[in-house]
Amino acid sequence: MKLAWSILLIVSLRLVDVSLGTLRIILLSRRHRLLPAAIGFVEVFTWLVAATLVFSSLNSPPRMLAYAGGFALGTILGTLLESWLAVGTTMMRVVTPVTSPQVEGALRKAGFAVTMVNADGRDGEVRLAFTIIPRRRAREALRIVHSLDPAAFVTLQDIETVTPPERRAALPVK
Numbered sequence: 001m002k003l004a005w006s007i008l009l010i011v012s013l014r015l016v017d018v019s020l021g022t023l024r025i026i027l028l029s030r031r032h033r034l035l036p037a038a039i040g041f042v043e044v045f046t047w048l049v050a051a052t053l054v055f056s057s058l059n060s061p062p063r064m065l066a067y068a069g070g071f072a073l074g075t076i077l078g079t080l081l082e083s084w085l086a087v088g089t090t091m092m093r094v095v096t097p098v099t100s101p102q103v104e105g106a107l108r109k110a111g112f113a114v115t116m117v118n119a120d121g122r123d124g125e126v127r128l129a130f131t132i133i134p135r136r137r138a139r140e141a142l143r144i145v146h147s148l149d150p151a152a153f154v155t156l157q158d159i160e161t162v163t164p165p166e167r168r169a170a171l172p173v174k
Contacts, residue, residue, distance in 0.1 A: 006053055007066040013050035014070020015077055017043045022078025023085075030088045031160065086136035088158055094129040094145050095121065095153040103145050103152065104129050110144055112137075132159065 020043040024036045054060075054067045094103055104114040107129065117128040133141055138156055145152050 003060070003062060007062055010050050010053050010063055010066040011070040011073065013046050013053075014067060015074045017046035017050065018071050018074025019078040019081055020046070022075065023082060026082050027087065032087075086134070086138070088135045090133055090135045090138050091157045091159050092129075092131050092133055092138065092141055092145075093155045093157075094131075095126050096129075096149050097121075097123070098125040098127055100127075100152070101148040102127075103148050106144050106148055107131060107141060110140065112141060 020039050024039040024043060027036045027039070050067065050070070054063050057063055096103060098118070104116050104127075107114045112131045112133055115130045117130070119126050119128050131141065135158070142154060142156075145154055
């Protein structure tokens with residue numbers, strides 16, 4: 001019974017530490033500083049406990065498998081958590097033919113700020129819609145676009161910095 005509990009504990013600890021590591025790296029890449037440091041402290045402490053359980057009995061393949069399995073499961077859980085939290089900002093570009101329903105009106109009605117540009121595409125005149133949105137609302141914006149024009153060409157790009165609206169007014173016009 002002691003082996004079963006230690007295996008469960010090792011897998012659980014690895015789930016926690018690897019998930020936290022995934023979140024920490026993602027937050028660092030999005031320019032957060034203090035939260036990743038705090039997460040890193042908990043992550044490493046949790047890892048030390050799990051590693052101690054394995055290294056104290058290197059003759060136990062089930063504990064080693066639990067350690068590796070916890071890592072794999074923690075990676076999956078970490079990416080799911082990141083997707084659920086959806087930290088950050090995204091730029092969405094929508095390309096539609098001029099003749100298609102106007103997605104910009106529906107996006108604006110949903111509270112998104114949209115900039116429209118008319119352009120020439122491969123098959124004729126198109127409209128380009130640009131909007132900066134919180135990542136957690138990206139699926140909502142995509143549903144709006146595809147409900148009006150299922151053939152719309154949409155790209156999403158994570159962005160690092162957004163100039164606050166109050167600063168945009170102070171920037172010189174070129």
